[in-house]
Amino acid sequence: MIRPLRRDHIPSVEALALECHPTRQMRPAIWWVAHPTAVHLFADSYVNAEITGYTSYTVYPSPTGRQVMYGMDLGVAADARGRGIGSALFLYRLLVASQLGVDLFIGATRPDNEPMVKMFRRYGFSPGSVIEHYYCEETPVRPGQLYFGDRETIMRALHV
Ligand SMILES: CC(C)(COP(=O)(O)OP(=O)(O)OC[C@H]1O[C@@H](n2cnc3c(N)ncnc32)[C@H](O)[C@@H]1OP(=O)(O)O)[C@@H](O)C(=O)NCCC(=O)NCCS
Secondary structure, eight states: OEEEOOGGGHHHHHHHHHHHOTTBOSOHHHHHHHOTTOEEEEEEOTTTOOEEEEEEEEEEEOTTSOEEEEEEEEEEOGGGTTSSHHHHHHHHHHHHHHHHTOSEEEEEEOTTOHHHHHHHHHTTOEEEEEEEEEETTBSSOEEEEEEEEEHHHHHHHTTO
16 A cells, blocks of 8 residues: 555654665655655555555656656665565656656666666666766765656556
């Protein structure tokens, strides 16, 4: 089940984010305060109601007037990976994007993050530049590859 984050979920999602990104110095709670427009979702399992995954996004108008969704983060508990939870969260954001009339989805990942690269490719997103110091809040600083999808890509991804 995917639901919006509530205040009382924050400690569990923080712990999960630390498991997913052990080298990231900026903890989600700080990020969440720093990005007041962001919306955070989490997935919990039906079996024992544990929080198994989380994601966040923000929607904003670009200077050209187009609505943009930026996918901020995505993480799944190590023992729950490979079961489609990451893809379900990824698609949920795209569903929200389609409902909000988003024109462009922008995401990023490390170029060596195989599951994420597979996800972007599977749903038809186009690779953009690799930015050398993209994950500057991590130690060591890591590169990030941008991925883009227009409205047509978003709609097509929802029917894959
Ligand atoms: C990236 C992540 C969210 C994927 O979550 P997940 O629940 O395992 O994803 P899914 O089960 O939906 O699998 C997504 C794709 O990755 C593939 N995959 C899953 N685990 C994999 C692995 N260990 N190695 C290679 N591919 C893998 C799946 O086969 C699937 O590809 P397909 O659609 O072509 O079959 C998860 O691995 C994670 O939390 N990683 C650490 C945090 C992170 O890197 N977040 C992304 C930040 S941009």
